[in-house]
Structures are given as structure tokens and as C-alpha cells.
Amino acid sequence: MIKLKINNIEVSAKKGESILDVAIRNGIKIPAVCRHSDLEPQSSCRLCLVSIKGRDGFFTSCSTNVENGMEIITDSPEIKKLRKINLELLFSQHIEQCSQCNWKYKCKLLSLAKDYNIKITKFNDRKKSFKEKKFGPSIVFDSSKCIDCKNCVQMCEKQGIGYLTVKEKDGFFQVVTDSSKECVYCGQCITHCPSGAFEEISSIEKVEKALEKKYVIFQFAPAIRSSIGEEFNMPYGSISTGKLVSSIKKLGAKKVFDVSVSADVTTIEEGNELIERLNNGKNLPMFTSCCPSWVRYVEIYKPEIVKNLTSVRSPHIILGGLIKTYFSEKEKINPKNIIVVSVMPCTSKKYEILRDELKVDGLRPVDYVLTTRELGKLIKKNNIDFKNIEEDALDSPWNKPTGAGVIYGNTGGVMESALRTVYEKLTGKKLKNINFKEVRGLEGVKEAKVKIGNKNINVAVVNGLGNINKIDLKKYEYIEVMACPGGCIGGGGQPIPINNEIRKKRAQSLYKIDSGDSVRMAHDSLTVKMIYKEFLNNKKNIHKTCHTTYFPKNK
Amino acid sequence: MDIIKKIKEAGLKGRGGGSFSTALKWELAKKAQGKEKYVICNAAEGEPNVFKDKYILDNYLEDVINGIKIAKNFISAKSAYIYLNKNYTISEDIGDIIIFKKDSGYIGGEETSICEAIEGKRVEPRRKPPFLTESGLFGCPTLLNNVETFYCVSKIAKGEYNHSRFFSINGDVLNQGVYELREDITIFQALKETKNYPEFDFFAQVGGGASGEIMLPQELNRPVFGAGSITIYNREKTDKYELMEKWAEFFHTGNCDKCVPCREGAFRIYEMIKERNIDYDKLDSIFFSLKKSSFCSLGKSIPLPFESLIKKIR
Numbered sequence A: 001m002i003k004l005k006i007n008n009i010e011v012s013a014k015k016g017e018s019i020l021d022v023a024i025r026n027g028i029k030i031p032a033v034c035r036h037s038d039l040e041p042q043s044s045c046r047l048c049l050v051s052i053k054g055r056d057g058f059f060t061s062c063s064t065n066v067e068n069g070m071e072i073i074t075d076s077p078e079i080k081k082l083r084k085i086n087l088e089l090l091f092s093q094h095i096e097q098c099s100q101c102n103w104k105y106k107c108k109l110l111s112l113a114k115d116y117n118i119k120i121t122k123f124n125d126r127k128k129s130f131k132e133k134k135f136g137p138s139i140v141f142d143s144s145k146c147i148d149c150k151n152c153v154q155m156c157e158k159q160g161i162g163y164l165t166v167k168e169k170d171g172f173f174q175v176v177t178d179s180s181k182e183c184v185y186c187g188q189c190i191t192h193c194p195s196g197a198f199e200e201i202s203s204i205e206k207v208e209k210a211l212e213k214k215y216v217i218f219q220f221a222p223a224i225r226s227s228i229g230e231e232f233n234m235p236y237g238s239i240s241t242g243k244l245v246s247s248i249k250k251l252g253a254k255k256v257f258d259v260s261v262s263a264d265v266t267t268i269e270e271g272n273e274l275i276e277r278l279n280n281g282k283n284l285p286m287f288t289s290c291c292p293s294w295v296r297y298v299e300i301y302k303p304e305i306v307k308n309l310t311s312v313r314s315p316h317i318i319l320g321g322l323i324k325t326y327f328s329e330k331e332k333i334n335p336k337n338i339i340v341v342s343v344m345p346c347t348s349k350k351y352e353i354l355r356d357e358l359k360v361d362g363l364r365p366v367d368y369v370l371t372t373r374e375l376g377k378l379i380k381k382n383n384i385d386f387k388n389i390e391e392d393a394l395d396s397p398w399n400k401p402t403g404a405g406v407i408y409g410n411t412g413g414v415m416e417s418a419l420r421t422v423y424e425k426l427t428g429k430k431l432k433n434i435n436f437k438e439v440r441g442l443e444g445v446k447e448a449k450v451k452i453g454n455k456n457i458n459v460a461v462v463n464g465l466g467n468i469n470k471i472d473l474k475k476y477e478y479i480e481v482m483a484c485p486g487g488c489i490g491g492g493g494q495p496i497p498i499n500n501e502i503r504k505k506r507a508q509s510l511y512k513i514d515s516g517d518s519v520r521m522a523h524d525s526l527t528v529k530m531i532y533k534e535f536l537n538n539k540k541n542i543h544k545t546c547h548t549t550y551f552p553k554n555k
Numbered sequence B: 001m002d003i004i005k006k007i008k009e010a011g012l013k014g015r016g017g018g019s020f021s022t023a024l025k026w027e028l029a030k031k032a033q034g035k036e037k038y039v040i041c042n043a044a045e046g047e048p049n050v051f052k053d054k055y056i057l058d059n060y061l062e063d064v065i066n067g068i069k070i071a072k073n074f075i076s077a078k079s080a081y082i083y084l085n086k087n088y089t090i091s092e093d094i095g096d097i098i099i100f101k102k103d104s105g106y107i108g109g110e111e112t113s114i115c116e117a118i119e120g121k122r123v124e125p126r127r128k129p130p131f132l133t134e135s136g137l138f139g140c141p142t143l144l145n146n147v148e149t150f151y152c153v154s155k156i157a158k159g160e161y162n163h164s165r166f167f168s169i170n171g172d173v174l175n176q177g178v179y180e181l182r183e184d185i186t187i188f189q190a191l192k193e194t195k196n197y198p199e200f201d202f203f204a205q206v207g208g209g210a211s212g213e214i215m216l217p218q219e220l221n222r223p224v225f226g227a228g229s230i231t232i233y234n235r236e237k238t239d240k241y242e243l244m245e246k247w248a249e250f251f252h253t254g255n256c257d258k259c260v261p262c263r264e265g266a267f268r269i270y271e272m273i274k275e276r277n278i279d280y281d282k283l284d285s286i287f288f289s290l291k292k293s294s295f296c297s298l299g300k301s302i303p304l305p306f307e308s309l310i311k312k313i314r
């Protein structure tokens, strides 16, 4: 334990902690724009300056570690002056487009501009002519907002991609894309950018148009219920399923379904496939495929393991398919008149829905994807008071999720759900302890050995795409990969900011729903049983709505 | 007598501009724990009007190599590198010393940036501590010295060291070139002895052709500092804006653009000077921030030439 003083207040800290982290923990405010706790400090904004007694000059608190006996001062006229100048310089390279920005009222830059009373137009904007670039159907990079902290570059490298890189252009080292690489649309650049230079490509207008004249069905992913509240200033991890439903209804959706229910279909199909592969020993290890960024990564960068991906579709694609077949038939609606909108924590799903091989009877299962953030914007735009709105219930038949379906939003969730089901299917016995704690949590790689009957199954959970290169694939039979750190609760379409504290709170809420649920096994879901009885009772229907094929892609 | 004692006795200080005690640096690198160790000879020399390392490499390569080998033995390094300015060449056989050609701007000469470059990473300074002697190239203890320092070590080892130093003298002078003179020679004497003392009204830039300080004729009675360069400007004929524009462009394009004060500040200095439209309040603010909050020494060194010129030459 280290003892030190910050602004004459005695505090304690652990070795290796930064001054900034210790200050924040003790409620002492230091402005810090470029620091993201997932990454190595860039120390580029030069705002988090402090002075240390007995040492010359100023130190950036994000990159200076505490030492025993240190006496730190976080504010002084000189420090104020430096922060002011550096803020003005930051604004000189940032084209403000606050009204449409991801950060908006949460923007650190703007609130600092106020706190330090700076003129944000002290210098002319040097990035006026900087261009926008689209990454596939998912992401747009507006380089005129970039403040050059390079967090996105570090994050994209951490994801194992390196699509974002730095090149010298017109006298500046700038963030550019590397044309020898391909983006996988995970959106982690968005959630790690302090200046809002990255955003999803918006589908809000298209959805608004559809709402005017079509039969619009909304379905939302497991991970939305514990994060959407943040868009309305609710505490991190607030579970707001009911408010979500009523707000969406207010927007004019005819039905609102829960993708957690079709996650159970994914689990059952994937469980069957795993059992089959374990029996015939082919194409092991099997990989999950509900994360489209992971699938795209495999198709582009690891084509040799395309055959190891499960053929099962991701939950919202399955549900979209069921809506346009089973549901439309039952309700006697022409599937061509149905518009399915998925609310996803994800920017990659915007790309996934355009994959032609997913079409069901010639129709795309899902027509539009809105990210959590976009839904938040749409709700605000319609002046719906999310925080205080009366809760509403989901629509039948996809209204009763199991705990297994809900935890899909967490890293390890798909694995845990599959293990529960595979265990009971293979052994015919009831699983006594259904919590697979080894696969939970935020470590980059998690492993478990599971004894199922007379079989030992080795599984791994890869949390964050870049960690795929840290494991020896041959050691396992089944591997879950989620591109985003924390899984979809930390997805590229989720409310910002995101860090481990926030990920934990969102994840805990999903586990809380699971542990409080009376049905916690995918195969025990009454809804799912009914669908298998009524529609998924033949190979053709199962294949058409629940399975697909993947293709190696040329870079 | 062992080499470290000799270096200590000679009182050798680094000749790259930092003037750190060479013996102390060597001892730190020797004591540091590490699987491997490395030696790097910094031959990046990138400032305008500074050519002394090139001169030494062209004329005394053998001594430089000898110095590097002594260092390599002394700290038991796995390998040694020469980090070479891309316009310089070494065509002689230098054994197993590895030549790494620098292909980045001015920042590429900063010592932690050199490690990044050799490791194949983006050329940007690292945060310090750790210092190179603890964790440098590939995270291993690394001893980095300038070309001239290695040359001096060789001379010391051979008992030929006579406290000389290399100076680049240029600008509006008759006999420009690189001269080997007494290390404590004053600027005035250096100009006189090389028959370069101007007969017209002038000012000098000392210590580097961009980051060096502007000195007036009456200020020259002190030893040469920094990277050991003296550049003479004819006071009447020199367009001060043009001169400042050259420096500003050099800093703006040669920095690494990592930190705000230097990336944006250097650009705004360049912009204001280029447009001949200087807002001195803004300029002072930028200088203040550069000096006090830049990430590395490059940014911190930017204000000096401008401030000394503006203050001394009206």
C-alpha cells in the first residue's frame, strides 16, 4: 500500500496505479480527454497535468504512477493556463458538429470548454476540408472531428485488425485506413474515440419512413435491456425491458419481440451441431458464429477455419426469418409488407443483414438495424420520456425469454447457454449447478473443462477479437468468440462511454435476470418447444431459417 | 586501468546535445538486469546546419566503430546498431554492427523514438521512465550514445584523448566546415580561430540550426553548447521572417504529432509566420504550453530560437 497526498488530502493507492486513477477514485476531478482505461495511455491531450512537490515541471497524471510520499497538486494558475491553451488548440482541429454527435451532452471537450471558459474558435479550423469515409454499411469516419489521440488506432490493433493506421500527409501524421486490410465493422473505434469522429451509418431515417406506412416489427437484442437506460441518464446497468417495449410501441411499432427467445433456438441448433461434431470428430473445434465481426474476420483473415464455424444463424436473423415465415403465415400478413427492425448493440449487424445467403424465401430476414444509441436518439427525437414511461409487455409469441437467452449479451453467455443444453441432452440428466462461472468475467481468454457423461469437453471463450491469436485452437472442442470486449454489452453500438466498470454493471444485470428466471435452459422454453412443434418440425424449415453457409473471402 | 575509470577521469559527457555523464550512463547500462542488452550509436543527425557526425563518420569511422565495440564488450551486449541518417552512407566493412537507416523526420533522432523505429513501430517518443538503460530496444537495457561520444571513447581508450570537440561552423562565413577544437572553446574564439569572425553586423545561432539560441556579437564569450553548431547570419541582409519560417516549417513537419502543444502549436506558429501575421498573445501562449507541457524534449525546445530572435533582434 502506498500513501500519498493529493491536494493535501491523504489517500492510499496500490503500486502501479496512475495518479489520474487514484484521483478519480477519490473524487478529485482532473480533466483527461485522451485517456481510455482499456488502452495504454497516449498522453497526447496534455490536459491532465499535475505538479509534484520536489520535482520540476508538470506531469501528465494519466501516465505517471503514484509513489509513496508523493505530494500532488492538481490545480494552480499555471496548470489552469496550460489546460486552457491546450484546450483551445484541441478545438482548433475539431470541427464541432455537436447536435448530431455521439457524445452530445456527455462530451468531455464541451464541458471542459465551459469549465475553463475558453473560446473554442480562438484559431481557425484546420480540418475544414477533411473528408468523411464510410467503412462498409456500418461505420462512418469523419476525420474533421478527429483530435489525433490515436486511441482508435491502438484499439483497432488490439482487435487484431490494424485497418486504422497513421500516415504522414500534408505535414501531419494522420489517422488513415490501410488499404491492404479490411475492417470487420466491430465499432470499437467508435466507443474508444473521445471526439465523436466515428459513428454508425444511421438507419434512423429509413426506419422512420417504414414506420409511416409499413407493418413494422421491432426486435431487440439481449444486451439492450441493461444499457439503453444510459442514453436517458439512468444509472449504469439499469434493467429497462418494460420501458424499452413501451417506448418502441410509442414510435409506432406493431409488435415488439425479444431476440433472447430466438437465442434459445440458436442454442438448441448449435448444441445439436456440437453433439454431432463431437460424435463424428469432424470440424473441431466448433466456433460460435453469432458475432458477424468474428465471422467476417474468419472469412477474410482465417479462411482455413471457415468450416469450423457453426452453421447456425445468429439469433436476430433466426427471429427475422421466423417472423417472415411462421409468424406471417399465422397472422395472415404478406411477409413482403413486414419490415423487421433489429435494435442491436452492434454496428456489425448492419453488415450482417445484407448477406445474401441469409435470405429466406427471397426476403431479407431483417430489414434495418438500429444501434442502441440510434434507438436512444429516435426516442428522444419523438419526445418520449423514457425514464418515466409506463412499462409495457412484450408481444406474444416471442415474449418469454429464458435466462439462457438473456445472458447471450455477455461474453461467455453463448457458451454457458450451450453447455447447459448440451449437458442435459447428452446425459439425459438434470444439471445440478447450472452456473458456469469459469466462462464469465472480463478476462481476454477463459477456459473450462466440462465433464459431460463420459466425455471431457474443453472449451474456451475469447473475449475481444484480438485475443484469438493468444490461444492454441487445437486444445479445444468448442470456442466462443465475441469481437467486442465484454461481449455485446460492450458492443460498438452501445451507449458511450464504455469501460470495464460499466461493462461489469451491464453484465451483472443480465446475470441477475438469468438467476431470477424460473426457466434457465434454452430447451425448457415453452415458446421454443411450440415453435419446434408447429414450424421447425422438418429439415427444410429448420435449414431455411436457422442455418447458413460461410465463404472464404479474398482480401 | 579499466575503461570506465578512464572515461570518468576524462570527464566525458554525451556529445549528442544532452551532456549526460557518459561514465554514469555506461555503468547504469552495465548494472541493469536483462536477458539481452543492446548498444545503439545515434547517427541520425537531423538538424539544419549540423554536420559534425557526418564528418566524423567520413573521416574517423574506425574510431567510432572501436568505441561501439568497447561499449558492446563493456555491457556484454548482444548486438550493436548504428542508426544512420538516410542521406549518410557507410561503405566500409564494419563487422557485425548493424546499420539501420532512419527514414523518418527530425523526431526520429530522439532516443526512445530510435528504439521504436528499430523495432518496426511508429516513430514516436516513449514515455520516460523507464530510461533506455533499464528498458530500451525490445524492452532490454540499451546504451545509446552519439557518434562523437563513441569517437571520444575510442580516443580515451587509446590514450589519445585531448579534450577536443567537433563544431559545425556555417552560414554567412568564409570558411564553413566542421572543425575539431578545444571542447571548452568560446563561440568567439571558435569563430576567430577558424577565420570566420564576420566583419559585418551579425547574429549567430548556436547549438543547432533550428533549435539553437540566437546570440548577439557581445554574447559570444561563452562555450559553444547544444549540438555544437554556430551559424552566422548577416544582421542586415537576413530576412527574419524567412528564417523563422524555415525553423517553423522544420518543427511542424519534423515532429511526430503525438501531443497537442507540439502538433497544433508548431503548426499555428508556422501558419502565423508564413502569413506574416503574428498574434504575439497567441504566440506566447503556445510557447508557454510547448515549454511546460510537451511530451518530449523536441517540443520543449521549439520556443527558444523564436523567443531569442524576437527579443534580441528588433
Ligand code: SF4
Residues within 6 Å of the ligand: A135, A139, A155, A156, A159, A161, A162, A163, A164, A182, A183, A184, A185, A186, A187, A188, A189, A190
Ligand atoms: S470497426 Fe473495428 S475493425 Fe473496423 S476500423 Fe473500427 S476497430 Fe477497426
Ligand code: SF4
Residues within 6 Å of the ligand: A145, A146, A147, A148, A149, A150, A151, A152, A153, A175, A192, A193, A194, A195, A196, A197, A198
Ligand atoms: S478518430 Fe477519435 S480515437 Fe481516432 S485519433 Fe481521432 S480523436 Fe482519437
Ligand code: SF4
Residues within 6 Å of the ligand: A185, A186, A290, A291, A292, A293, A294, A345, A346, A347, A348, A349, A482, A483, A484, A487, A488, A490, A491, A492, A493
Ligand atoms: S460482440 Fe456483439 S456487438 Fe460486438 S460485433 Fe460481435 S455481435 Fe456485434
Ligand code: SF4
Residues within 6 Å of the ligand: B107, B125, B255, B256, B257, B258, B259, B260, B262, B263, B294, B295, B296, B297, B298, B299, B300
Ligand atoms: S513534443 Fe509531442 S508532438 Fe512534439 S515530437 Fe515530442 S511527442 Fe511528438
Ligand code: FES
Residues within 6 Å of the ligand: A031, A032, A033, A034, A035, A042, A043, A044, A045, A046, A047, A048, A060, A061, A062, A063
Ligand atoms: S488524459 Fe493524460 S494526456 Fe490526455
